Amino acid sequence: MGKWKTFLLVIFVSFGIALVVTGIVFCKKSNTFYPSSIPLANELKRVIFETNGKITSAWLAHELHIRKGTDLFSLDISSMRERLGTISQIRNVFIEKRYPDTLYIKINECVPILKLVANVDGEKKLFLVDEEDGRIFSPICYGREDVLNLLPVNLILRTKDKLQFLPQEGMSTVRELIATLKDEFLDIFQSIKFLDLRNYDHRLGAIWSTIGLHLKNEIVVVLKPQDFHIQLMKLDYLINEKCQYNLHRIKKITISSPDNAILEYKW
Numbered sequence: 001m002g003k004w005k006t007f008l009l010v011i012f013v014s015f016g017i018a019l020v021v022t023g024i025v026f027c028k029k030s031n032t033f034y035p036s037s038i039p040l041a042n043e044l045k046r047v048i049f050e051t052n053g054k055i056t057s058a059w060l061a062h063e064l065h066i067r068k069g070t071d072l073f074s075l076d077i078s079s080m081r082e083r084l085g086t087i088s089q090i091r092n093v094f095i096e097k098r099y100p101d102t103l104y105i106k107i108n109e110c111v112p113i114l115k116l117v118a119n120v121d122g123e124k125k126l127f128l129v130d131e132e133d134g135r136i137f138s139p140i141c142y143g144r145e146d147v148l149n150l151l152p153v154n155l156i157l158r159t160k161d162k163l164q165f166l167p168q169e170g171m172s173t174v175r176e177l178i179a180t181l182k183d184e185f186l187d188i189f190q191s192i193k194f195l196d197l198r199n200y201d202h203r204l205g206a207i208w209s210t211i212g213l214h215l216k217n218e219i220v221v222v223l224k225p226q227d228f229h230i231q232l233m234k235l236d237y238l239i240n241e242k243c244q245y246n247l248h249r250i251k252k253i254t255i256s257s258p259d260n261a262i263l264e265y266k267w
Contacts, residue, residue: 042071042072042073042099042100042101043069043070043071043072043101044066044067044068044069044070044071044072044075044101044102044103045068045101045102046101046102046103047061047066047102047103047104047105048098048102048103048104048105049105049106049107050105050106050107051106051107051108051109052107052108052109052111053089053107053109053110053111054109054139054140054141054142054146055089055090055107055109055140055141056141059140059141060105060107063083063084064080064083064084066103072097072099072100072101072102072103073097075097075103077095077096077097077103080095080105081093081095084107087140088110088135088136088137088138088164089109089110089128089137089138089139089140090107090108090109090110091108091109091110091130092107092108093105093106093107093108094106110128110130110132110135110137111130111131111132112128112129112130112131112137112139112147112150113129113130113131113150113151113171113174113175113178114128114129114150114151114152114153114174114195115127115128115129115147115150115151115152115153116128116129116136116152116153116154116155117152118157118165125138126138126139126147127139127165128142128147128150129153129168129171130167130171131171131175132171133167133171134167134168134169134170134171135167135168136157136165136166136167136168151178151192151194151195152193152194152195153194153195153196153197154194154195154196154197154198154212154214155168155196155197155198155200156197156198168197169202170200170201170202170203170225171202173202173225173226174195174197174200174211176228177211177223177225177228180228180229180232181228181232184229184232185232185235185236187236187240188213188215188232188235188236188239191215191216191217192213192214192215192216193214193215193216194214195211195212195213195214196211196212196213196214196220197211197212198212199211199212200225201225202225209224209225210222210223210224210225210256211223211224211225217247217248218251219247219250219251219252219253220251220252220253221235221252221253221254221255222252222253222254222255222256223255223256224255224256231255231256234255234260234261235253235255235261238253238261238263243263248266249265249266250263250264250265250266251264251265251266252264
């Protein structure tokens, strides 16, 4: 009887071992059990944030609900990218998890060249115009000093909907004008009240296209969108030489004509 019990015990043990071995082999072949592919919970300890603009890490953490101690593996970076993609100031964003404990975020922001105030739902709001493609965006993390030296602009706003303005095309030409003013005609630049782009057409050969400079002494200067250096040299001569004693009488200076500048006087 004892031999019989021993025999049964050996059979049961052998059968159990066979089941375990078979299970391990099956799981390896089917890839349902592969310990190295399952990351352990990783506590978020560090966020590396890079930007070319004004957005701060504090604003970003609040906007994306990033909290230290969060499980890095559980963070949904797709929804983070989608959320930041709705911010008009952000051109593009790159986010990745860097195990074991780091989240890396890099943002490329718009760089403003002009500013404007627009009426949105009965409320006046500040917007900025990007220097690269003319997109109009609502500023985030900008202080008063950050927009102080940006030229105000008057333009015809085209809208996709009431909260989203379409880009202002041909901004490379406007950027050239502003660069010429800052580099060579700083006195004129500092006397500009606002830039008028309502009659500006960026298309090459649009002979009716003009850019207006409204100066602080109430003089309106009309430029054609080319040969800015020559046009501004004429303007500088008129202001500082020919008309310096009667500038108060001048209402408009048109330099968009191929001949000499045309002056209009106040009555």
